[in-house]
Amino acid sequence: MNIKIGGGKIEQKNDIESIEDIKWNEMWNHALKEMPSKNDKKRWDKIASKFNEWMKTDDYPQNFADKVHKKPDYTVLDLGCGNGSITLKVAKQVKHVTAVDMSNEMLKLVEENAENEGISNIKYIQSTVEDLDPELVGQHDVVIASRSLGGIYNLKDELKKIDGLAKNYVYMTIWGANGRRFERELCNTMGTEYHQHPDYIYVCNMLYQMGIYANIEMLDCESRPVYSDLEDAMDRCTWKLGWNGKEIKPEDKTKLEKFLKENAVQREDGTIDYPTNNPDWVMIWWKKEDCDYR
Ligand SMILES: C[S@@+](CC[C@H](N)C(=O)[O-])C[C@H]1O[C@@H](n2cnc3c(N)ncnc32)[C@H](O)[C@@H]1O
Numbered sequence: 001m002n003i004k005i006g007g008g009k010i011e012q013k014n015d016i017e018s019i020e021d022i023k024w025n026e027m028w029n030h031a032l033k034e035m036p037s038k039n040d041k042k043r044w045d046k047i048a049s050k051f052n053e054w055m056k057t058d059d060y061p062q063n064f065a066d067k068v069h070k071k072p073d074y075t076v077l078d079l080g081c082g083n084g085s086i087t088l089k090v091a092k093q094v095k096h097v098t099a100v101d102m103s104n105e106m107l108k109l110v111e112e113n114a115e116n117e118g119i120s121n122i123k124y125i126q127s128t129v130e131d132l133d134p135e136l137v138g139q140h141d142v143v144i145a146s147r148s149l150g151g152i153y154n155l156k157d158e159l160k161k162i163d164g165l166a167k168n169y170v171y172m173t174i175w176g177a178n179g180r181r182f183e184r185e186l187c188n189t190m191g192t193e194y195h196q197h198p199d200y201i202y203v204c205n206m207l208y209q210m211g212i213y214a215n216i217e218m219l220d221c222e223s224r225p226v227y228s229d230l231e232d233a234m235d236r237c238t239w240k241l242g243w244n245g246k247e248i249k250p251e252d253k254t255k256l257e258k259f260l261k262e263n264a265v266q267r268e269d270g271t272i273d274y275p276t277n278n279p280d281w282v283m284i285w286w287k288k289e290d291c292d293y294r
Pocket of ligand 1: 039041044061079080081082083084085086100101102103106127128129130145146147148149151152
């Protein structure tokens with residue numbers, strides 16, 4: 001049997017009898033390969049300072065941090081910590097946090113932000129999740145990976161590693177299936193093909209195949225990306241769609257500008273946002289003692 005994902009085919013067994021027979025990891029890899037934007041260090045380094053600004057008005061980090069089980073004697077491992085907007089909130093309520101990110105520009109921001117808030121219980125490690133040595137980093141009570149696993153190939157192996165790094169709880173967020181309307185509209189406008197990012201359903205199924213029956217929750221975040229002006233919106237949208245760093249033809253730039261101008265909603269403070277640009281993050285979390293590992 002062939003199942004078509006993102007323009008290609010994955011060979012599946014003809015006689016699929018159970019969930020275990022479905023190649024979720026291979027389908028994830030395949031869908032990821034189709035994405036126009038690549039998940040590399042350079043891309044995140046480049047956007048770090050802007051990301052730091054965006055997070056100041058975003059309710060997502062608080063929403064995520066509120067869900068995490070925290071105790072004063074807990075240690076937490078934050079994989080793909082970004083500028084630390086979740087790291088710092090969690091660090092205030094636990095004994096110690098190990099913050100890992102592949103982008104050193106992001107890590108510099110976590111350090112800076114921690115210093116500004118007088119937080120000193122964070123250890124910083126520059127590494128990809130894939131290269132992280134479990135022996136070196138050791139087990140933590142809680143492992144979090146917020147919005148940071150979406151670009152990883154062979155995710156099933158990394159999920160196993162992540163689970164092994166946790167003593168008590170794991171929390172991660174992955175794209176929902178519903179939230180890319182704005183990007184679809186952008187692609188339509190530009191006449192480029194829209195590629196759906198592989199979403200949470202692949203991850204839940206990979207975990208299930210490993211005997212981890214995770215809890216799933218659509219995070220209820222309100223704040224849409226807010227742009228200081230049209231130029232800011234142009235910047236962020238080109239980055240989002242993976243056109244960043246590429247030469248944009250003048251006619252494409254005009255099309256994009258026209259779309260962004262026509263659809264912008266002006267806010268009282270002069271900033272702009274877009275009604276269809278809604279966040280859609282799914283939190284997947286589990287308690288280690290509930291797992292039935294295979
Ligand atoms: C969207 S930001 C999320 C930051 C933070 N966790 C949050 O939710 O606010 C993604 C971050 O994950 C990091 N990242 C992405 N893939 C990674 C990987 N494979 N290994 C380590 N870090 C990664 C990026 O450098 C970036 O800082």
